[in-house]
Structure formats: C-alpha cells, structure tokens
Amino acid sequence: MMAEDIQAKLKNYKTAPFDARFPNQNQTRNCFQNYLDFHRCTKVLTAKGADTTPCEWFRRVYKSLCPISWINKWNDQLEEGTFPGKI
Amino acid sequence: MAHQAHAYHMVDPSPWPLTGATAALLMTSGLAIWFHFHSLLLLYLGLTLLLLTMIQWWRDIIREGTFQGHHTPPVQKGLRYGMILFITSEVFFFLGFFWAFYHSSLAPTPELGGCWPPTGINPLDPFKVPLLNTAVLLASGVTVTWAHHSLMEGNRKEAIQALTLTIILGVYFTSLQAMEYYEAPFTIADGVYGATFYVATGFHGLHVIIGSTFLAVCLMRQIQYHFTSEHHFGFEAAAWYWHFVDVVWLFLYVSIYWWGS
Numbered sequence: 119m120m121a122e123d124i125q126a127k128l129k130n131y132k133t134a135p136f137d138a139r140f141p142n143q144n145q146t147r148n149c150f151q152n153y154l155d156f157h158r159c160t161k162v163l164t165a166k167g168a169d170t171t172p173c174e175w176f177r178r179v180y181k182s183l184c185p186i187s188w189i190n191k192w193n194d195q196l197e198e199g200t201f202p203g204k205i
Numbered sequence: 206m207a208h209q210a211h212a213y214h215m216v217d218p219s220p221w222p223l224t225g226a227t228a229a230l231l232m233t234s235g236l237a238i239w240f241h242f243h244s245l246l247l248l249y250l251g252l253t254l255l256l257l258t259m260i261q262w263w264r265d266i267i268r269e270g271t272f273q274g275h276h277t278p279p280v281q282k283g284l285r286y287g288m289i290l291f292i293t294s295e296v297f298f299f300l301g302f303f304w305a306f307y308h309s310s311l312a313p314t315p316e317l318g319g320c321w322p323p324t325g326i327n328p329l330d331p332f333k334v335p336l337l338n339t340a341v342l343l344a345s346g347v348t349v350t351w352a353h354h355s356l357m358e359g360n361r362k363e364a365i366q367a368l369t370l371t372i373i374l375g376v377y378f379t380s381l382q383a384m385e386y387y388e389a390p391f392t393i394a395d396g397v398y399g400a401t402f403y404v405a406t407g408f409h410g411l412h413v414i415i416g417s418t419f420l421a422v423c424l425m426r427q428i429q430y431h432f433t434s435e436h437h438f439g440f441e442a443a444a445w446y447w448h449f450v451d452v453v454w455l456f457l458y459v460s461i462y463w464w465g466s
Contacts, residue, residue, distance in 0.1 A: 150315045188315075202318030202325070 124172050134182040145183055150203070152180035153192060157205045212277040214269065221262035228254035263422075267439070271431045281438050288442045292449050295412070299453050302408065303460065306401040310465055317396065321465065326398045327390050328466040334385050335462045338378055342451045345374035349420070349444050356427070359434040368424045371447070375417035382410050402461060409453055416450045419443040 140148040156176035163170045180189070195201035209215070231251030238247050270276035276284070310321045318324030329335060352367035386403075393403040423440045426432060432440060 146315065147312075147319070150319055154319070192315075202316065202323070204318060204320065204324070 124175065128171075128174055128178065131178050134179045149180055149184040149188065152176045153184060153189070154203050154205065156180060157196070161205055212279045214275040214277075214280045216269070219262070219265065221258050221265070224254055225258040225262070228252075228258055267426070267431070270439075271426075276436070276438070281436075284438055284442070288445060292445060295449065299405070299408070299456075302401070302405040303456065306405060306461060306465070309397045309401060317398075321398075323396055323398050326395065328398075329385065329389060329462065331458070331462040331466055334381055335458060338381055339454065339458050341374050341378045341381070342454050345371050345378070346448060346451045348374065349447050353440065353444055356432060356437055356440060357434055361427075364427055364432075365424065368420060368427060372417055372420050372424060375413055375420065375447075379410065379413055379417070382406070382413075405461060406457060409450070409457055412450050412453065416443070416447045419446055 134148070134152075137148055139151075153176075156173055159173035159176055160170050163173060192201060192203075196205075228251050231247055231254060233251075235245075235248030235251045238244055313319055313321045313323065322328045348367050348371040352364050352371060355361075355364035355367055391399050391402070393399045393407075420443050423432075423443045426439060431437075
C-alpha cells in the first residue's frame with residue numbers, strides 16, 4: 119500500500135511542497151535535511167537489501183530546493199570522505 | 206581659596222591621562238606595524254608605557270586616598286558608581302561573545318555538518334578539569350567574602366590569610382586553564398567552534414589574571430596597614446570584580462563547556 123502511495127506521489131511531483139518544519143524564508147536547512155535524509159534512507163535500505171524507491175522523494179525535494187553548486191560540492195565531499203554531515 | 210569648603214576631591218594636575226592616551230596610540234599603531242612589517246618595537250613601547258601609567262596613576266590614587274584623606278564619603282560614593290559602571294561595561298563586552306557563540310551554535314550550518322559541536326571537533330569533557338575550575342572559582346568567591354568579613358571585623362591576620370588563599374585559588378585556576386589550553390585537541394583556528402571557545406574563555410582568563418593582580422595589590426596594602434575596618438573601598442572594588450569574573454565563568458561553563466558539548 120505504501121509503495122503505491124509513494125509511486126503516486128512521485129508521479130504527481132511538481133516541486134517541493136510546504137514543509138512545516140521549515141516555515142521561514144531561509145530554506146537552507148530544508149535543502150540540507152532532504153539531502154541528508156536521501157543518503158540516510160539509501161544507506162539504511164541498501165543495508166537491509168530492500169527497495170530504495172521511497173528514498174526518491176527526498177532526492178526530488180533536494181533537487182528542487184538546493185543550489186546545484188551545493189549538490190556538487192556535497193557529492194564531491196561524499197566521494198572524498200570529507201562530507202561533514204552524519205549519514 | 207585658602208582651604209576647600211566642600212567634601213569633593215579636586216584632583217591635582219597629572220600626566221598619567223596623557224601617557225595613557227599615548228600608550229593607547231602606540232599599542233594600536235604598534236599592532237598594525239606588527240601585522241604589516243613584523244616589528245614589535247612600537248607595541249612593546251606602548252605596553253611599557255601602559256604598565257608605567259597604570260602603576261603610577263593608581264599609586265597616586267592610593268596616596269590621595271589613604272595618605273592625604275581626599276576620599277571622603279561623597280568621593281567614595283563616586284568611586285563606587287565608577288566601579289559599578291565599569292563592571293557593567295565589561296558585562297556588555299562578554300555579552301557580545303556569548304551572542305556570537307549562541308548565533309553559531311543554535312543553528313549550525315551545513316558546513317559544520319548541521320550539528321554542534323561541529324563534525325570533527327572533540328570538545329573537552331565538562332566533568333573533568335572544567336568542573337574543577339568551577340569549584341576553584343566558587344571557593345575563591347567564598348574566601349574573598351571571608352576576607353571582607355575579617356576586614357570589617359578588624360581581624361588583620363585572618364584578612365591576610367583569606368586574601369592570600371583567594372589569590373592562590375585564582376593562580377590555580379589560571380594554571381589549570383593554561384594546561385587545558387596546551388592539551389586541547391582543537392585550536393582557535395578550528396572553525397567557529399575554536400574561535401568562539403578561545404576568544405570567550407581567553408578573555409575570561411585575562412580577566413582572571415587582572416582580578417588576581419588587583420587582589421594581590423590589595424594584599425600588599427592590607428599588609429601595610431592601608432585599610433581600616435570601615436574604609437577599604439579598594440578591596441571592595443577588587444572583590445566586586447572578582448565576583449564578576451566568577452559569574453562570567455559560570456555562564457561560560459554552562460553555555461560553552463556543558464550545553465555546547
């Protein structure tokens with residue numbers, strides 16, 4: 119049931135919806151949190167050997183919100199092993 | 206007039222305000238010269254002049270008050286106001302550094318890993334030397350109060366003992382903190398954590414040294430019979446300053462050492 123929900127949500131995705139956790143103009147944390155959540159979600163589900171489709175939501179949101187240069191910088195840091203966030 | 210018909214102190218002309226201002230000029234320009242041209246000469250000149258100014262100016266105040274009787278009750282009231290206003294300005298000084306600390310630690314940026322302490326920083330254990338330091342300063346607050354009561358009761362010997370103990374505790378704090386600085390796994394250059402930690406605790410440590418020096422001067426004066434059981438404002442000023450230093454530490458300990466870990 120959950121899997122169909124998430125597929126529906128992903129199919130109808132236009133842009134990042136309002137997130138009450140980040141109500142103000144500065145959306146930096148919104149971007150960063152979804153970037154973290156995507157990688158944490160991927161890590162946990164891959165470790166269990168499960169399908170990582172639910173993690174797609176986080177990827178869509180951070181792709182909508184984050185400046186591309188930030189995404190590239192963080193991806194480079196992840197590759198180098200210098201990313202400061204806790205995954 | 207032949208003799209003053211009021212209780213106030215019209216201070217004789219003195220060169221120390223001018224030498225103090227000159228010292229300030231030499232220290233500021235000296236700092237700039239050191240930054241750009243690597244010479245410490247101007248800075249050293251400024252510091253020397255500052256030291257000489259402080260020694261001679263305060264020596265003159267002691268002469269005017271203790272030996273010449275110029276510190277009547279209204280004059281003493283003015284000195285009290287002055288010390289309180291000065292300490293208040295120091296409170297605002299530290300408030301700025303606490304603001305900086307809370308600004309960075311309450312909403313840690315992605316560059317830090319979105320967490321506090323930042324990724325890669327191993328903070329000091331607040332329940333080790335920092336806790337001992339807290340106990341040392343709290344104890345010194347007790348001993349300085351003991352010294353005050355001894356002074357007011359005319360108990361010369363105990364006043365000297367309590368004041369000496371207070372100073373020893375102050376020196377003990379300073380040496381403990383110096384060792385912590387030496388052994389700490391992070392430096393002032395380690396991001397905003399290092400910057401806020403060392404600037405705030407560093408200025409505090411400087412104030413501990415200043416306060417200990419002030420108390421030491423009071424000890425020398427007490428030994429030389431300057432203070433009476435009714436009139437010892439120099440000591441009271443030093444005690445107020447010492448309590449202020451203690452309170453700043455308590456805020457530092459709770460905010461930076463404990464909550465900040």
